[in-house]
Amino acid sequence: MKYLILIHNNPAVIELFAGMTDDERSAAYQIYWDVQTELESTGELVDSKALDTDAQKLVSRGPQGPLVTNAPLPEVTEVVSGYYLVDVDDEARAAVIAARFPEAAATDGVRIARVWTEADFAATT
Numbered sequence: 001m002k003y004l005i006l007i008h009n010n011p012a013v014i015e016l017f018a019g020m021t022d023d024e025r026s027a028a029y030q031i032y033w034d035v036q037t038e039l040e041s042t043g044e045l046v047d048s049k050a051l052d053t054d055a056q057k058l059v060s061r062g063p064q065g066p067l068v069t070n071a072p073l074p075e076v077t078e079v080v081s082g083y084y085l086v087d088v089d090d091e092a093r094a095a096v097i098a099a100r101f102p103e104a105a106a107t108d109g110v111r112i113a114r115v116w117t118e119a120d121f122a123a124t125t
Contacts, residue, residue: 002046002087002115003094005101009053010078012106028102032082035100039086044093046085053079078108085115 017025032050039045056079058071071079088094094112103109 001090002085003091004113004115005084005086005094005098006080006111006113007082007084007101007103008078008109008111009081009103010106010108013103013109016102016106016109031100031102035084035097039084039097044086044088044097046087048082048084050082051080053081 017028020028036045036048039048056071058069060067060069084097086094086097088097091112091114094114098104098110098112101110
């Protein structure tokens with residue numbers, strides 16, 4: 001089963017990292033590489049990327065075509081800063097992986113979502 005682990009940057013995450021010493025922050029960053037290496041070795045990693053939180057855009061449909069706005073907007077307090085797409089046995093395994101990331105210590109720092117398949121969509125009709 002595929003799960004998307006979404007890592008968020010929000011005020012609680014910013015506060016978490018701001019409260020770390022340089023050594024703690026380095027150790028926290030090392031976790032991403034350690035998880036990646038482990039997931040590659042177990043064959044559970046499908047893809048992972050860090051996202052540029054300063055260059056994100058908000059796209060909506062307008063009468064003349066796509067409307068593109070710089071994001072995050074001032075009223076938005078969180079953005080997705082990275083993801084891991086994993087292929088694991090079940091939700092429990094995805095949760096164990098997600099809990100390893102430093103952001104899991106902050107409110108709303110990490111989320112998981114099962115990736116739907118064609119069969120899931122077909123079952124809704």
